[in-house]
Amino acid sequence: MQGANELITSSVARRYARALLALGLEEGRFEQVGEELEAVLRAVREQRELRVLLENPGYTPVQRQAAVEAAASALRLSPATANFLRLLVERQRGADLASIARAYRTLVDQQAGRVRATVTAARPLSEGELERLREAMGRMTGRSIVLESKTDPALIGGVVAQVGPLQLDGSLRTQLERMREDLKATPIEPLRS
Numbered sequence: 001m002q003g004a005n006e007l008i009t010s011s012v013a014r015r016y017a018r019a020l021l022a023l024g025l026e027e028g029r030f031e032q033v034g035e036e037l038e039a040v041l042r043a044v045r046e047q048r049e050l051r052v053l054l055e056n057p058g059y060t061p062v063q064r065q066a067a068v069e070a071a072a073s074a075l076r077l078s079p080a081t082a083n084f085l086r087l088l089v090e091r092q093r094g095a096d097l098a099s100i101a102r103a104y105r106t107l108v109d110q111q112a113g114r115v116r117a118t119v120t121a122a123r124p125l126s127e128g129e130l131e132r133l134r135e136a137m138g139r140m141t142g143r144s145i146v147l148e149s150k151t152d153p154a155l156i157g158g159v160v161a162q163v164g165p166l167q168l169d170g171s172l173r174t175q176l177e178r179m180r181e182d183l184k185a186t187p188i189e190p191l192r193s
Contacts, residue, residue: 010103013096016088017103021111023080034108036081041101043071054094064089114144117163122155122172137163 020037024030044051053059053067068089072082088094109116117137119125125133130149137145141163152160157172 010099012093013099013103016084016093016096016100017107020080020084020100020104021107023084024108025111027080029078029080030108030111032078033081033084034104036075036077037084037101037104039075040071040077040081040085041097043075044097054089054097057092061090064094109146112144114146115141115164116146116148117161118148118150119162120150120152120155120160122151122153122157124151125149125159133159133161137161 020033021030024033027033044054050067050071053064054071065086068082068085071077072085077085088097088100093100105116115137117134119130119133130147134145134147137147145163155171155173156176158170158175160171160174161168
């Protein structure tokens with residue numbers, strides 16, 4: 001269950017993301033704005049000083065805006081994305097950047113008619129296997145699939161797919177766990193001689 005702060009943060013993130021999407025759609029560049037937002041997020045994650053300047057209200061507005069200008073210049077941000085970043089910092093919402101980027105990505109995916117999926121397998125999957133999974137998921141959802149692949153040797157075999165909120169677990173580990181539970185639940189009758 002989400003706490004009150006998480007609900008407020010996600011609500012704020014969705015509101016900012018919707019506003020940015022509206023601007024991106026108006027300019028016909030909503031995908032590019034999303035890419036720029038992801039680039040800003042990567043820079044904030046990689047550069048501790050930038051993160052501190054953007055998120056910490058203890059710095060003066062001039063210092064924080066100077067950090068925004070430097071980031072906008074270094075990342076060659078469009079005016080729309082740079083202005084959005086300035087607004088976040090001005091309203092002391094720099095710490096919400098990751099939540100806003102996630103919400104924006106979801107909105108862009110909806111707008112573009114695609115869904116993100118993750119497939120986890122015991123071993124790395126070949127490009128052909130990934131393409132077959134992508135096609136099957138696309139047929140299942142009726143949407144374009146952006147597929148991320150992960151490995152987890154603990155699965156033993158098979159795959160676990162997460163398509164939006166839906167999880168499909170075809171792992172050998174889960175099948176073995178189900179068999180074990182079935183065996184525990186089945187009464188054992190004594191042998192008769």
